[in-house]
Amino acid sequence: MIRLLLCLLSNLTTARNLNIATRVRTLELMPYAGLNDVQEVKSHGSKLDSLLHRLKITKPAPPVETVLIETTLSTFTNVVSLILNITDPPPDVDLHRASGITLFSNNLTTLSLRGHLKAIGNILVQSPSTAFPCLNDLSIELNDRRVHVSESRLDSNDLQVINTLLAPFMNGLSENLEAISLAAWPQVDISPLFERLDVFPNLRRFSLLAPFNTALSINGDASGLTRFLVNHLHLQSMDLRIRPTGLAMGPGDASKRLASWFRESQNKGAFDFTRLKRLQMYAFDSDEGMQALLNCLRESQKTLEHVVIRDYYMNYDKVEGVLNALGDDSPLRVLRINIENLNLEIMELFSKKVPHAHRLRLFVKAVDASVSLFLKSAFKRCF
């Protein structure tokens, strides 16, 4: 018995011999959080070093914290997906070193950068696209909690980061990228980025989450996005989650401007996708926007398998319009849609128009009494 216990104890695994670092494939990192504590450690360092540095006799040594981070992260040898959360970084931190991005860049297939444009530029300035030979999935989420919504949204520094760092970095990956995801919160204008992006011949998935008035057409011109879409009609999956404004209650004309852009882009062939299987969009409250959405569905009705139409709750006529646009012979498998009132007529419509769908997700504002009674009786029969 004692021998058995000893055997068990010897086999007990500690965190060290579990080899956790080498098992990690996806690493999410906030490179600078907690660095204030490290500053205290630094203050106990050699006074002689500090004096020599001040007298410019020696080269400044890398900060203690970045060396520690690099040493520690170097043990994560199998990371293929890196998420860097760099929202609100302290001004004096070398984000490039602190993030350890050079340690992983050679093996990365997925890179996600979340934070302010300047902070992302800080990382990209020392990370040429050639350092990422395997990268095929790039996600960039721009935000800045320090800037108030009412303040200016694109200063010259932001524009410089887009023109000299972000766009060249993405263009350098154009041959490899299969998926691009961009999200811009109200304060960040990314319209100049689309004006500078090249063609990505292998791009299959594109996702965009942004308010139209502040992120895509700050000067009234969203032609960059139109051109980008026209250049990528081979997309298989597109999430185009563009709201008229970044606020719940935006100016009344913002919705009309978005609908007009959608319509004009459609006339230029921006939505003539030939292989689109998955589409996610917001619906429109205006007739012009709704008509453009229906045209978009009609263009891809032979390939669409997964459709998500968000936000706007549709009445019977609009739902019928959507289902007609998808056609009777579509390969549709999944449909998510918002409806105003769930009644027996609309249920009948779904069963008639999309009988082949595997999954139907309905977000409902109100349920008709007839449906409630029907469901109650159906449940009684079941249980």
Added chain:
Amino acid sequence: MVSELPPELWASVISHLTEAEIRALIPVSRVFLDAALNLRYRFLRIGGTGPASLQKLAGYR
């Protein structure tokens, strides 16, 4: 028998199993324990890089 098969074959076999099935097979052999640990630690979120976090991470080597 388990040790006779090369790891890449085991990796192929295990790729057909669900997470729950792999976890249930942990007592069978080190191969399945290893696969379960790979699943358990495939994602790691480091909230900060202060001294406490780095000390903890050092133990993961």
